[in-house]
Amino acid sequence: MKNENRAPHTRKDNAQTRSGRCIALIDSNYMAWLLKQSTDTDADAESEAEIYNRQALIPTLVQTLKQAGLALDVQRVYWYTDNPDSQFPQDQIVRVLDVTSGEPSEVAFSAMSADIARLSERKACEHLLIASDDDRLTASIDEAQLHGLNVYLLADESARHMDQLINEDPAWCRLLAQADRRVLLIPQATRELTAQPRAAAAPAATHDPELVRTKLQEVVDGWWNDEPEDLREDLRDELRGSHGIPQEVDRHMLLRVRRALDRPLSFPEKKILREMVRNKVLGVTEESLPA
DSSP: OOOOOOOOOOOOTTSOOEEEEEEEEEEHHHHHHHHHTTSOOOOOHHHHHTTOOGGGHHHHHHHHHHHTTEEEEEEEEEEEESSOOSOOOTTEEEEEOOGGGSOHHHHHHHHHHHHHHHHHHTTOOSEEEEEOOOGGGHHHHHHHHHTTOEEEEEEOGGGGOHHHHHHHOHHHHHHHHHSSEEEEOOHHHHHHHHSOOOOOOOHHHHTSHHHHHHHHHHHHHHHHHHSOHHHHHHHHHHHHTOSSOOHHHHHHHHHHHHHHHTSOOOHHHHHHHHHHHHHHHHTOOGGGSOO
16 A cells, blocks of 8 residues: 555654644554554454554554654544454543444544544644544545644655655545644554553552552653653753653653553652652662662
């Protein structure tokens, strides 16, 4: 289809960094095709859709957006599918498509375009991330942008070569050109989303203070390792002049930890998490802390 074996995507340094609330609209069939471009499997799109780890969807989308210079808080995902799975991740709404009323692509287009219109009219967010290759959405995206929303399209590596794509697949090229930015799926996202969903940890284990502290540190370390260096430096500067952590970072970390522990944190645990974030950003080690 639209895939080319090209060099990995890197974030453009001249792209302006944006922040704010984002809602993602994901066509599961398109996502299956997109993930297949980054794997060596011969499985078809339908069989790949059955092994999605949707528990990892929001964190990997956040990291993919960051690589594109978009420090966005993905607050919700709408998942459009004619093949529902048995996963029930939080902050994800499944739109089950009734394909008895028409072709899957037609039903998905109708559902996504209707949701784009409602989200933009009601100003439910500042940013939309859309995963679809249906060029009929071009008009819906244009209307959302006229309502003030920033719209991004999740794409494969072919989107890096628009000059070639206009000849190879002009309809896909026109849809991509309508987006404010084209966001390329990073390899880490492919690995996370095609991994088998992990079983939730036993509640007794996740309430043990030492185990919780260890898990919190793992989450903080993983988050910091994934942060681009320019965003790290910005965050260092911001924390040096404050006593807490930025609200968007706080929300993001609480969300990551909630998924890791499969429960919300208590107030003392939230305090520990915020201290760990500050220490990690500012380079403070436990050895240097007062007794």
